[in-house]
Amino acid sequence: MAILEAKGITAGYGGGDILKEVNVYVDDGEIVCLIGPNGAGKSTVMKTIFGLLTPRLGSIEFLGENIAGMNPDLIVKKGISYVPQTENVFPTLTVLENLEMGAFTRKDNYRKRVEQVLDLFPDLKKYLGKRAGSLSGGQRQMIAMGRALMLDTKVLMLDEPSAGLSPLLVDMIFEKVQDVNKSGVSILMVEQNAKAALAFSDRGYVLATGQNHFEDKASSILANEEIGKLYLGG
Numbered sequence: 471m472a473i474l475e476a477k478g479i480t481a482g483y484g485g486g487d488i489l490k491e492v493n494v495y496v497d498d499g500e501i502v503c504l505i506g507p508n509g510a511g512k513s514t515v516m517k518t519i520f521g522l523l524t525p526r527l528g529s530i531e532f533l534g535e536n537i538a539g540m541n542p543d544l545i546v547k548k549g550i551s552y553v554p555q556t557e558n559v560f561p562t563l564t565v566l567e568n569l570e571m572g573a574f575t576r577k578d579n580y581r582k583r584v585e586q587v588l589d590l591f592p593d594l595k596k597y598l599g600k601r602a603g604s605l606s607g608g609q610r611q612m613i614a615m616g617r618a619l620m621l622d623t624k625v626l627m628l629d630e631p632s633a634g635l636s637p638l639l640v641d642m643i644f645e646k647v648q649d650v651n652k653s654g655v656s657i658l659m660v661e662q663n664a665k666a667a668l669a670f671s672d673r674g675y676v677l678a679t680g681q682n683h684f685e686d687k688a689s690s691i692l693a694n695e696e697i698g699k700l701y702l703g704g
Contacts, residue, residue, distance in 0.1 A: 472531075473498045473656055474519070474550070474625050479528035479538075481518040487526065488514045489680045494658070496625060497672075501647070501657040503688065505664040505701060506677035512660040513555070515677070516627050519658075520552040521545045532625070547575055549624035555633050558614035561603025565594055568602050568613050572620030580620065587616045590649055608639035612646060619650065626650060628659045632666075644670060664702050668692050676701055 475495040482488040488511045496502045504512045517523045519530055524539040531537070537545055542552075560568050569587060573580035588595050591612045597605060602613050611631055618626055631647060632640040640663060648670055651657050661667035668674050668688040676684040676697060684697055691697055 471498060472496065474530075474532050474658065476515065476519055476530045477528055479515075479518055479525040479530065481514060481523045481525040481528075483523070487680065489518065489525075491528065491682075492677070492680070493682055494519075494675055496656050496658050499651070499654075499656055500672040501651050501659065501670065503664070503667045503671040503674045504658070504660045504677060505662075505668070505674060505691075506683070507701070509679075510677040511680040512677055513629050514680075516552060516629050516658070516660060520550065520627065543575075546621060549622055550627065551618035551621065551623045551625070552627045553611075553614045553618050553629065553631065555630040559602040559610050559617070561601065563602060564599050565602055565605070565613055566598040568617050569620055572617035575621065583620055587619050590619070590653060591616050591646065606639070607635050608642055611635070611643055615646065615650065619655065623655055625656045625658060628657065628661075630660055630662060632661060632663045640666065665692065 472495040477493055478491045480487050480490055492515060494515060504515060506512055514523065518525055521540050521542040529536050529538050532548060532550060560571060569584055573583060594612055594616065597609065602610055631643050635643060644666060647657060659667060668691055671688040674686065674688045674691045675682060
């Protein structure tokens, strides 16, 4: 059953539309990957779902409730978290302070949640007192994901989690994405490293010029010769 579904969303910036009747859904427990060329509208899908943009047309349902146009602070409280590609940590704050910032709306004692998040990202335990800006790109990405999980997150949206990372760190971040998913969090991910991301995703969408171009199981997309030539580098 779809936990999150965007139906026929048309959205953009200013007077122009980037997305044109785009459809995307995420079933409970899935990893879903959005791929496509630069400018296809992948990040715009994320921003529209998260309330940073209001769709001109269409609906966005989360757990059966229409959240289209809802403010991001309310969407976070409902269980959707978003990690943007850049500027996704507070560089002058420590790792622990970054995690604590992710718990700002919790009414209970968040210490237990900190421990749970650190169990997902044990490499961060030895850096809790370090400023986030002093750590590597892969470590900062783990901090950003960890902070996003400090609430009772049901869907985690990741925008290019492997951007700018070395191949070794890309593998490590993708392993962490799978660990988060195994903990019970559904994933919607934009990723340029398409082949590697599809290899562990359940389903994928190919976007082009702001529209749905192709949708299928991730394994079927990887096996599709036409999609491979156009979007996966052969």
